Amino acid sequence: MTGETSAAPPSPPPPWWVFHATGKAPGGEPPELPAPPPWRTFPGGPLQSPPPDDDRAAERRLGRVQDGPQLRREEIDAVNAALLLRRPLLITGPPGVGKSTLAYLIARELGLGRVLAWSVVSRSTLKDGLYAYDAIGRAQAIAAWRAGDTGNPPGADPVSGEKPPALGDFVTLGPLGTALLPYERPRVLLVDELDKSDIDLPNDLLHVLENGSYEIPELVRSNEESATVFTDDPRGTASVEGGRVECAQFPVVVITSNGEREFPAAFRRRCLPLEMEPPGREQLIGIVVSHLRQRPEGVEALVDEFENRLRGGGTQSIDQLLNAVQLTTAGGFQADADGRKLLEMLLRDLSKGR
Secondary structure, X not given: OOOXXXXXXXXXXXXXXXXXXXXXXXXXXXOOOOOOOHHHOOOOOOOOOOOOOOHHHHHHHHOOOOOOOOOOHHHHHHHHHHHHHOOOEEEEOOOOOOOOHHHHHXXXXXXXXXXXXXXXXXXXOXXXXXXXXXXXXXXXXXXXXXXXXXXXXXXXXXXXXXXXXXXXXXXXXXXXXXXXXXXXXXXXXXXXXXXXXXXXXXXXXXXXXXXXXXXXXXXXXXXXXXXXXXXXXXXXXXXXXXXXXXXXXXXXXXXXXXXXXXXXXXXXXXXXXXXXXXXXXXHHHHHHHHHHOOOOOOXXXXXXXXXXXXXXXXXXOHHHHHHHHHHHOOOXXXXXXXXXXXXXXXXXXXXXXX
């Protein structure tokens, strides 16, 4: 006997998991999601048509399917807890660690369709995420309708017999507003970099995240019982009754933050926290292989250098590693002094600002 012991095999996944972080799209029927808690059920309707898929966006983000899970066990636990409890995930971690990519991983594996992405900036408001109303466009359309097709002056009775422009034609739901439409299965909503928002936005989100509903005042004030509006999906439309939108299944909400500021306690109470760490060596190699569709020669040396920079306290992005591998595997690249200088530029510490 040598006295060496082999590593213990990984324990089997618990039976309550529905998400395993493999990134494999369901071959047939998508997996059945756990029933929501009684306090997270919503009676929204009428049910909308299933959302479209966006395989190209998923492949750009995730590459091709890898063997084995792409997350650590505690990270998979947190995602499954959010799915079970119908609560948003508040994901923190250094830039480029894959926080926003998690939304695409969930959507592809669970067959939940196109990810609705809301990239937050300092000027973003709750209304930007919910809907937009084109008041000027509607006024112009009404003026053209009143003028008719025979050159009548504005304000004249229409002679064409056509109905006036529908109010819903000038309402477009944003990513958050679309995610809260009543679907049979939940949508995936990515709220990216919420910490860059105005200080009031997290508090403004509280009511929507708690109640799973909102109103469109322009539709509420109209006499129309039902309106067809545009959605955040390409060429997508939805029916809204009484100007009120309420979900039937609370969406899978992935909120990312780079930790630039703290959120209010009331907001954090409604979210499940998940601190993502940089991928390990084998995960990094797997990411490279999945994106490049091959295992390039010398990739291990670049991965090791990338890891060393992370351990040294640098701020690095996985995109930097992919760019470096792509460059070094390009035909004719020479790892001479100029080539090394170019690699240093690609793998530079992002925290230094240049």
